[in-house]
Amino acid sequence: MDITTKPRFNPSDCTMQAAVRTEYGPPEVLRIAELPRPTPKDNEVLVKIYATTVTSADCRLRSLNVPAGFGLIVRLAMGIWRPRQTVLGSEFAGAVEAIGSKVTGFKVGDRVFGMSGASMGANAQYKCADENGPLAHIPPNLSYEEAAALPFGGTTALNFFRRGGLKAGDRLLVNGASGAVGVAAVQLARDLGADVTAVCSGRNAELVRELGACRVVDYTRQDFTRLGQTYDVILDTVGTAPFVRSKPVLRKGGRLLLVLATLAQMLAAPRESLLGNRKIVAGPASERAEDVRSLAKLAQEGRLRPVIDRRYSLEQIAEAHRYVETGRKRGSVVLTVQHEPYATLS
Numbered sequence: 001m002d003i004t005t006k007p008r009f010n011p012s013d014c015t016m017q018a019a020v021r022t023e024y025g026p027p028e029v030l031r032i033a034e035l036p037r038p039t040p041k042d043n044e045v046l047v048k049i050y051a052t053t054v055t056s057a058d059c060r061l062r063s064l065n066v067p068a069g070f071g072l073i074v075r076l077a078m079g080i081w082r083p084r085q086t087v088l089g090s091e092f093a094g095a096v097e098a099i100g101s102k103v104t105g106f107k108v109g110d111r112v113f114g115m116s117g118a119s120m121g122a123n124a125q126y127k128c129a130d131e132n133g134p135l136a137h138i139p140p141n142l143s144y145e146e147a148a149a150l151p152f153g154g155t156t157a158l159n160f161f162r163r164g165g166l167k168a169g170d171r172l173l174v175n176g177a178s179g180a181v182g183v184a185a186v187q188l189a190r191d192l193g194a195d196v197t198a199v200c201s202g203r204n205a206e207l208v209r210e211l212g213a214c215r216v217v218d219y220t221r222q223d224f225t226r227l228g229q230t231y232d233v234i235l236d237t238v239g240t241a242p243f244v245r246s247k248p249v250l251r252k253g254g255r256l257l258l259v260l261a262t263l264a265q266m267l268a269a270p271r272e273s274l275l276g277n278r279k280i281v282a283g284p285a286s287e288r289a290e291d292v293r294s295l296a297k298l299a300q301e302g303r304l305r306p307v308i309d310r311r312y313s314l315e316q317i318a319e320a321h322r323y324v325e326t327g328r329k330r331g332s333v334v335l336t337v338q339h340e341p342y343a344t345l346s
Contacts, residue, residue, distance in 0.1 A: 018124035019317040019335075020086040024064045027321035032314065035087070038128045042100040045129055047112060049094040051148035052122045054312075054320040054333045055180060058088045061120075062321065067239065069263025089122030090115050092129075093138060093147035094337075103131045111138040113147035113296075115155065115287045123317060125337055134292040139300035146299075149306040149332035151287075153180035154295040156259060157188050157235075159285035164255040166233050168193030173224060173231045173249075176238035177213065178204035181259055183307045183331045185235055186211045191303050197231070199224050204330055211305070225249050233257065238327075243272050243280055250278050258282040307331025313338065 016037040021029040040046040060066050061083075066074050078084060093113035096106050106112065114135035116122045129135045134155065138147040166172060172189050176182045177198035189196050190212030198205075198213035205216040217224045224241075230251050234241060239260035246256050258265060261282040269280040298304035309330040312320040314337050324333050 016125040017314065018087045018121075019089070019314055021062060021083065021088070022086055023082050024062065026063065027318040027325070029062065030318045030321065032317075035124070037126050040098055040100045040103075040128045042102040043131055044100045045096045045103055045106050045112070045131055045135070046098040047092060047094045047114075047127050047129055048097040048339065049092045049122065049125055049127055049337045050144040050339075051093045052089045052124075052314075052335045052337060053091040053148050053152065053180075054088075054123075054317065054324050054335060055090065055152050056324060056327075057090065057152075058123075059321055059325050062088060063325075067260060067262045073263070085120050087121045087124050089120055089124070089335075090117065091148050091150075091152050091332075092116065092122040092127055093144040094127075097126065100131075105131050106135075106137075111144070111147075112136065113138050113144075113151065114292055115151045117287050123314065123335065125314075125339060132289060134287045134289050136289075136293045136296040139296050141302075142299055142306070145308060145311065145334045145336065146306040148334055149180075149308050150184075150295050150299060150304070151292055153182070153184035153332070154188070154304065155287055155291045156181045156285040157185035158291045158294065159288075160235060160257040160259060160281060161185070161188065161192070163281045164233055164235075164257045164279070166192060166194060166255075170194045170232040171197070171230070172233045172235065173197045173199065173229075174213075175199045175224070175234065175236045175241045177208045177216075178330050179237055180307075180329075180332050181237040183208070183211055184304070185237070186213050187304050188298075191298065194233075197224070197229070201328075207307070207330060211307075230254075235259065243268075243276070243278075247276060247278065252277045253279075255279045255281060259285070308334050310334070311336055 015034045018035045020033045096110045172194045178200040196213045198208040199217045202218040233255045235257045237259045266282040
C-alpha cells in the first residue's frame with residue numbers, strides 16, 4: 001500500500017485562500033482569509049496561481065502613500081473609507097484550471113502568466129483572466145516564479161519607451177535601474193540598441209551591468225546631472241528626476257519619461273513640453289496583451305531575464321510588503337502560493 005501525494009481536487013470546494021485587507025494602513029492590515037473561488041465567464045480562464053508578486057504599486061495602494069495630489073483620486077477610485085477590492089496583486093503565474101465556453105487560445109493545464117490590471121486580486125490561489133487580455137503562455141525555460149516577475153516591470157517599460165519614441169542609438173538614462181521597472185527597462189533598451197546609463201546604488205552596479213547597462217552612476221556618490229553628460233531619453237522610475245532637475249542634461253528634442261509623477265507634474269507636462277523643446281511623458285502605463293506576449297518571446301529567446309530579489313510565501317505577505325517599502329529591492333519580490341495536498345491510498 002503506497003501513499004501518493006496529489007494536488008487536491010474537489011469539485012464541491014468553492015473557496016480559496018487570499019491575502020486580504022479591509023482597511024488602508026501599514027503591512028499589518030494584511031491577513032489570509034477564505035474567499036469564494038471565482039468562476040470563469042465564457043471568455044475567461046480560471047488560473048490556479050502558483051506565484052504572484054508584491055510591487056511598489058501594491059504598497060502604495062495598501063497604505064495610500066501615493067504621489068502628491070492623488071490621495072483623493074485614489075480614494076474615489078478604490079474606496080473612500082475602506083478599499084472596495086480587498087485583494088491586492090497585479091502579477092500572477094499558474095496553470096489553467098478551467099476555461100469558459102468560448103475560450104479557444106488556452107486549454108486546461110496550460111502554464112500561463114499575466115496581469116490583472118485595475119481589478120488586482122492576484123495575491124490569491126485562483127484568479128480569472130480574459131483570454132484576450134494581458135495573458136500569455138509561460139516559456140518552457142521559465143519557472144512560475146520567474147514568469148510572475150516579468151509583466152509589471154516589462155509592460156511598464158515597453159509602454160513608456162513606445163510613448164517616448166526610444167530608438168536604436170539613443171542615449172538613455174534609467175533612474176532607479178535596479179527596481180522591477182528598471183531591470184526590465186535596461187534589458188529592453190539594450191535589446192533595442194540604445195546606449196544605457198543606469199542610476200542605482202553601488203551594491204546593484206554589477207547587476208545592471210550584467211543586464212546591459214554601458215555605464216553606472218552610483219546615486220549615493222554622484223549626481224547624474226553634474227557629470228557633464230546629456231541624454232536623448234531619461235526614464236525616471238522612482239520619482240526623483242522631475243523636469244526641473246532633468247532639463248539641464250536632457251538634449252533639445254529629448255524625452256523625459258516619468259513613471260512615477262505627482263499630479264502637478266502630470267498636469268504641467270503638456271505646457272513644459274511645448275515651452276521647453278523637450279517632451280514629457282507621464283501618466284499610467286496601459287497593459288496590452290501583445291506586450292505580455294512580447295515579453296514571453298523575449299524571455300524564451302534569452303533576451304530578457306527576470307530578476308527576483310526575495311521569495312516569500314503568501315502567508316508572509318505582510319513581511320514582503322515591509323521589505324518592498326524599504327525601497328531597496330532588486331527586481332521583483334515574489335510570493336509563492338501553496339495549494340493544500342491530500343493523501344490517497346492505492
